[in-house]
Amino acid sequence: xxxxxxxxxxKITSLEFLYRGKVRDIYxxxxxxxxxxxxxxxxxxxxxxxxxxxxxxxxxxDLSVFWFKKLSNVISxxxxxxxxEDFVTAQELSQVxxxxxxxxxxxxxxxxxxxxxxxxxxxxxxxxxxxxxCGIALPPNLREAEQLPKTxxxxxxxxxxxxxxxxxxxxxxxxxxxxxxxxxxxxxxxKLYEEASAYALERGIIIADTKFxxxxxxxxxxxLIDEALTSDSSRFWPLNQYAIGASxxxxxxxxxxxxxxxxxxxxxxxxPDVPQEIAEKTxxxxxxxLTLLTK
Numbered sequence: 001x002x003x004x005x006x007x008x009x010x011k012i013t014s015l016e017f018l019y020r021g022k023v024r025d026i027y028x029x030x031x032x033x034x035x036x037x038x039x040x041x042x043x044x045x046x047x048x049x050x051x052x053x054x055x056x057x058x059x060x061x062d063l064s065v066f067w068f069k070k071l072s073n074v075i076s077x078x079x080x081x082x083x084x085e086d087f088v089t090a091q092e093l094s095q096v097x098x099x100x101x102x103x104x105x106x107x108x109x110x111x112x113x114x115x116x117x118x119x120x121x122x123x124x125x126x127x128x129x130x131x132x133x134c135g136i137a138l139p140p141n142l143r144e145a146e147q148l149p150k151t152x153x154x155x156x157x158x159x160x161x162x163x164x165x166x167x168x169x170x171x172x173x174x175x176x177x178x179x180x181x182x183x184x185x186x187x188x189x190x191k192l193y194e195e196a197s198a199y200a201l202e203r204g205i206i207i208a209d210t211k212f213x214x215x216x217x218x219x220x221x222x223x224l225i226d227e228a229l230t231s232d233s234s235r236f237w238p239l240n241q242y243a244i245g246a247s248x249x250x251x252x253x254x255x256x257x258x259x260x261x262x263x264x265x266x267x268x269x270x271x272p273d274v275p276q277e278i279a280e281k282t283x284x285x286x287x288x289x290l291t292l293l294t295k
Contacts, residue, residue, distance in 0.1 A: 008052045010037050010095045014088055022048055023060070023232060029087050029102065033080065037100045038064075038227075042274075042282070044257050045267040046165060051274040057099035059286045060230045065101065066294045067228035071195060075188045077224040078103040078215065106215030106223055109177050112156045112165055113185050115193040118208035119146050120235055120247065123154065126167065135169040145208070145237075146244045151193055153186045158213070184222050185214050196229050203292050205251065206242055210234035231286045251289035255282050 009020070015027035015035060022043040027035040038060045040052030068079040084100035085093055116123050116133065123133045124144050132138055134154040142148075155173050156165040174182040189212050197207040211233045213226035227233055236251040247254075259278050265271070 005094055006052045006054045007037075007039050007057060007095060007099070008041055009039060012037070012088055012092050012095055014092060022046075023057070024226075028105075032105055033082075034103050034105050035084055035087055035096070035100055036103055037084075037096055039099070042232075042253060042256060044253060044260055044271070047267065047269050047271045049256070049271045049274050051279055053274075053279050053283050053286070055283055056232075056286055059283075059290050060227060060232055061099050061101060063230045063290050063293065064227040067196065067230075068224070070199070071192055071224075071228070074191050074195060075222065075224050077228070078106055080104060103225070104217070104223065106217055106225055108158075108213060108215045108225060109181060109185065110158050111168075111173055111176060111185065111214075112158050113189040113212040113214060114154045114156055114167075114209065115189045115212070116152050116154055116209040117148055117193065117197055118206065118235075118237075119144060119148060120208045122167065123209065134167045135171075143245045145242070145246065145248055151190050153189055181216075181222070185212075188212075188214070188222065188224070192224070192228075200236075200293060201239065204239045205289065205292055206237040206239055206248075208235040208237055231289050236289050251285045251292075253282065255285055 010025040012027055015029060018028050019026045023039060023041050025037045025039060029035055038057035040054060040056045042049050042053045042056065065079060068077045080102045082102040084096040084102055087102065088096055119127060119142050126133050127138060127142065131140060133152065136152050136154065139149060153170065154167060155170065156167050158165065170182065192212060193210055200207050207229065210229055212224060215223050215225040231252040234252060235254065237248040238251065242248050256278060263272060
């Protein structure tokens with residue numbers, strides 16, 4: 001099997017182009033279906049970096065499809081088991097090979113459903129300042145990377161490209177999408193996380209936290225959409241290197257975040273060029289996570 005080409009931006013003209021996100025390019029197949037192409041773009045601190053991570057889109061697609069299948073007992077998802085190649089021209093096949101999904105066309109809910117099982121990242125920073133995360137009080141004297149007493153749901157806004165997502169309270173989620181949907185996405189998110197993290201632990205990976213997105217159909221049925229439990233949307237730690245009190249090494253884009261933190265960048269566009277060595281090491285970490293979880 002030939003190595004997939006690196007794709008920063010797609011140009012599929014046989015379908016109607018709808019939207020270009022931080023990572024995904026989205027096209028309309030018909031009124032009920034979309035073609036979602038996972039490019040090799042990488043965003044960090046809500047800014048799209050100028051250089052692709054080779055093969056990343058294929059790795060994300062493989063892992064998302066794996067989780068969509070595995071967790072379909074928890075909640076329905078938008079993935080349709082239909083070949084993306086059937087909907088593009090022969091000249092466009094290289095742009096979708098291994099990196100595209102055909103999905104249901106749904107109405108996204110304007111909330112990022114973040115679930116945390118460990119104290120890390122922005123949650124750790126917020127806890128140090130307030131002893132809580134998103135208004136959820138936590139026990140005193142917890143240390144960085146420590147497992148939380150129970151899984152917590154810490155939602156954020158879904159910002160436009162170039163803007164920063166902001167943590168919000170559960171009460172604000174209820175205001176945005178209503179009490180019913182707020183309760184349903186909180187329950188689904190926690191159950192998805194707990195099932196996935198138990199499985200991952202058996203494979204040598206700690207899922208410290210992750211982000212889900214949800215959408216609804218015209219009947220109000222709730223679906224898991226976007227991607228699921230990938231190295232882009234999750235914090236993956238190797239179990240054999242886990243220790244409380246410091247940020248563990250990871251199988252995700254924390255590697256790039258750490259490099260960006262080490263240089264003088266104000267976390268505003270434009271982002272700096274990514275050295276080839278950093279890009280290749282990041283791709284290797286994504287591949288290692290996929291292999292551990294699925295092989």
